[in-house]
Amino acid sequence: MIKARTKNRILITMGIVAAFLLGGALVPNFLKPVNLLNVVRQCSIIAICAVGIAPVIITRNTDLSIGGNVTFCGMLTGLLLLNGVPIAIAILAALVAGVLIGLVSGSLNAFLSVPAFIATLVVGQIAQGSAFLLNNGRSFGGFPKEYVFIGNGTLLGIPVSNYIMVLVVVIGVILTTQLPISAWIYGLGGNEQVLRNAGVNTASIKLLVFAFSGCCAAAAGVVLAAQLDTAHPTQGEPYQLDAIAACIMGGVSMSGGEGKIVMVMVGALVIGSIRNILNLLAVHSFYQNILVGVIIIAVVAISMLTRLRRMQSSAQFAPAKA
Secondary structure (H helix, E strand, O other): OOOHHHHHHHHHHHHHHHHHHHHHHHOOOOOOHHHHHHHHHHHHHHHHHHHHHHHHHHOOOOOOOHHHHHHHHHHHHHHHHHOOOOHHHHHHHHHHHHHHHHHHHHHHHHHOOOOHHHHHHHHHHHHHHHHHHHOOOOOEEOOOHHHHHHHHOEEOOEEHHHHHHHHHHHHHHHHHHOOOOHHHHHHHHHOHHHHHHOOOOHHHHHHHHHHHHHHHHHHHHHHHHHHHOEEOOOOOHHHHHHHHHHHHHOOOOOOOOOOOHHHHHHHHHHHHHHHHHHHHOOOOHHHHHHHHHHHHHHHHHHHHHHHHHHHHHHHHHOOOOO
């Protein structure tokens, strides 16, 4: 009998195949190499954000600061570049800022017991407001071509942004599977009290996953500003919803304790493909958000029902107590 998790991965794979077949049927230009290259380039931003937030969700938390973080760090990088700061230093400054944003959220949750929903929402709003203050709410662009190459250039026919995406995925896989703390990340999502009773410092785990999420959001902001050759104080907003959707599509359980980083990347490809199809069909972004929201609700509902049935099945066949 195929395990439930294997079934989920098969369904996810079928979902991406269906998305590409649907795109090819509805939009003649969808399967053209130029558009497919554009799809994978767009998916890189979603995937980088999603890989960052996945460990947070696995610990049964959430990060709603992604949109503000992406925007602020993209704006920060652009301003530093236009003021003559070397590209490497500007990018490093943005990554450090992203980590600090994540650490603030993690600290509020870990040390002050502020629910992650509230902590990250507030921190995200602060980051968003700070992005408006950086240039008085105005967009700007005209960055050095070396920086724009990060977002739009290709190496061996593959977008540079996708190399960055793969690097982030590899780091995410190492974080969640190859380190001594990896099992604790999943354990925290399963039962935090059990870890505490075992003497595990759960606060440090929360700080780590929130810092990682913040760093990934900052990296996405850097790549996004390079792709657009523009920094705008609202450009990170759409990626918050898409990143969460990619995690859910990739099999990360909102109840915590389950999820694979590689499948999150696949989920990002599904969401990115859907967005691209809707763009080619000239569907307004408002309706796109409605559709993505419906997809999230549907997948979460199916996931929760599957989890409930699995628990009921386990309880049914559990040996009776004497």
